[in-house]
Amino acid sequence: MTNRTCSTVNGVHLERVVLLFGEDAALGKPEKETAVILLRGRVRCDPASAELGTRTLKRSQPFDEPALGLYLPAGETANCTATSEEAEILVADAPAPLGTRPAWLAENEREQRGQRSWAREVGTLLAPPVSARMLLGETVARDGNWSTYPPHKHEVSDLPRESSMQEVFCFLVRPHSGFGLLLTYGATVADGNVTILTNGTMAAVNRGHHAVAAGGGYDLYYLWAAAGEDKELTFRTDPAHAWLLEPQQ
Numbered sequence: 001m002t003n004r005t006c007s008t009v010n011g012v013h014l015e016r017v018v019l020l021f022g023e024d025a026a027l028g029k030p031e032k033e034t035a036v037i038l039l040r041g042r043v044r045c046d047p048a049s050a051e052l053g054t055r056t057l058k059r060s061q062p063f064d065e066p067a068l069g070l071y072l073p074a075g076e077t078a079n080c081t082a083t084s085e086e087a088e089i090l091v092a093d094a095p096a097p098l099g100t101r102p103a104w105l106a107e108n109e110r111e112q113r114g115q116r117s118w119a120r121e122v123g124t125l126l127a128p129p130v131s132a133r134m135l136l137g138e139t140v141a142r143d144g145n146w147s148t149y150p151p152h153k154h155e156v157s158d159l160p161r162e163s164s165m166q167e168v169f170c171f172l173v174r175p176h177s178g179f180g181l182l183l184t185y186g187a188t189v190a191d192g193n194v195t196i197l198t199n200g201t202m203a204a205v206n207r208g209h210h211a212v213a214a215g216g217g218y219d220l221y222y223l224w225a226a227a228g229e230d231k232e233l234t235f236r237t238d239p240a241h242a243w244l245l246e247p248q249q
Helices: 239-245
Strands: 002-007 013-020 024-027 032-047 055-059 068-072 078-082 086-095 103-106 111-113 120-126 135-141 146-153 165-174 180-185 193-197 202-205 209-214 219-228
Touching: 002 165, 002 202, 013 024, 013 032, 013 078, 013 165, 013 202, 024 086, 032 120, 032 135, 032 219, 055 068, 068 078, 078 086, 086 219, 103 120, 120 146, 135 146, 135 209, 146 239, 165 180, 180 202, 209 219
Parallel strands: none
Antiparallel strands: 002 013, 013 086, 024 078, 032 055, 032 068, 032 078, 032 086, 068 103, 111 120, 120 135, 135 219, 146 209, 165 202, 165 219, 180 193, 180 209
C-alpha cells in the first residue's frame, strides 16, 4: 500500500491510497466525516454499519466513467479491500459533528459548466444534508481548457455572497506525460503563485482566488473536497474577471 496526502489549515485532509490485490485500508475517524472515492480498479467495501451491507465498486478510470464511493459520518468505520491487481482510492475527511448517516455515493450525469476555453464537466458527489459539512466532487477539463474559472475565492463567511471554506485537490492528467497549472492569488493576478500540476499532484487552497488550467492537448481531472465554517459552497468571482460570466455572443 502506498499513500500521498495533503491538508488545509482547518483540517480538511485528502489521501491518495494505492492498494495491491488483497491489501486493505481501514477507514473512518472518531471526530471527522470521511468520503472514499474509487479512482480505478475494483474494491470491496465493508462498512461497520449493518444498514449498508457490503458492496464491490469497479471503475477503470475517472475521466469518462462516473464516480462511485462511500460516505462515513464521524465515528463510523469501514474496511476497503482491493479485489483487482491494483486499485486506487481517494479518502477525504474533515472535522464534523455527529448526526449524519452512512451512504453509498454515485455520480449522476456530470454538469456542463462554462463556455469556450473554460468549458468543463463537474459532478458533485457529496454535500449537506447527506454530509455534516463536507462538499466533494469531480471536475474534468478537456484539451487544454480552464476550470474553476473565472477565478474565484471562498474564504470569508458572508452568505449569501461568499462562504468560508478551505479546499483540497488531487489532479490526474491524460496522457500522464502532460501537465496543468493551479493559479492562486490574493487581490490581483500580479501577486499570484503558480503550482505545476503533473499526474498525481495534490494541493490545498486555504485562502484567496484560484483557477486551474490543463496544458494544451491534455485532459485534466481533479477531485476536490471543501469544508469550513459554512455548509454551502458560495464563491465570489474576482471582479476583474466577472465580465466573463456575462452571455457571450
